[in-house]
Amino acid sequence: MTTTVREVTPEVQADALLAGAQFIDAFRVEIGATGVNAREACTRMVVDGPRWIEMLLRLRNILVRPFGLKTSGEGAPAPGGMIGLFPVLSETHERLVAGFDDSHLDFRIVVDVSGNAASRRVTSTTLVRTHNLLGRTYLTVIMPFHKLVVRNMMGRIVEPAR
Template sequence: MSSPATVKSIAIPPGTAIHAAVSGAQFFDAYEVADRHPARTALQTWLDVVARTPRWTQQLMALRNRLVRLVGLKDLGQLHDTHPLASGRIPSDASSYRVGDRVGIFLIRHLSDTEVVLGQDDKHLDVQVSLSKHCRGDAPATLAVSTVVHIHNALGQAYMAVVTPFHRRIVRAMLQRLADHGQR
């Protein structure tokens, strides 16, 4: 059995589509873990990540959705929600999706085999999340989840002040679950 994969904090990977969004952002972070399935596309890996969303994360999202409606923010639903594609069909697999389709709480902004950028914008803040896959020579394959947030006003700043510690814990937990699942 291979050693357990460790999630580590990294800089947003240069050369990724999301890297261009960092300029002017008030918040950004990235985490990396070994990629146990490097042949899977970035979107398939994202779908694997959100399919393993811990129950406590789902409960936090439900609480978030109830509370933010009180201050005029969007109820986003859950990370793993399935929505009809632009064609009206329910997606059957990652290859069914196109730029502009909804995946859980996000819209696909960029889609390639090695990176998917998903986003959600409102009048308070714009959020982008990327899952990118990396193979560097003889080094083991890795995947990175990067987040970039552009804040527009005081409500957006207050929101980020509250959710940032949860965001960091959630991303780490989801990547760790994915890595641990890949060992089995």
């Protein structure tokens, strides 16, 4: 199966997920008959990713630590546990919401699985609400990497389970 990840118009109720979000985007991949729920799709996206994404996250953690920003694995325990470095905030079979609130910005990642058994698709939506100049600067700096990373992560959903 050829994996094509495409940017789509977000189809979530942004205010219900992150009121006041200033940034929102969504990417979708058709997965055919691949049987995954939202947690499995998210896990395939974020666990055991390519080294270059891992290196970007390590660099990010080193660069933001002096500013007092949260790094991977920090913060309060998540109601739904963790998937990779993302705290799971809520979950159904069809939708998983992960993310956290920090002093500079709040973010949510929403993974939706939809369609019928023969033609399923996964949509990943990112929402961000910035709080200050540091948050706006951070968002501007990571944006060129965001789309590249999300496209790569989404493409991994149709790969066999690890």
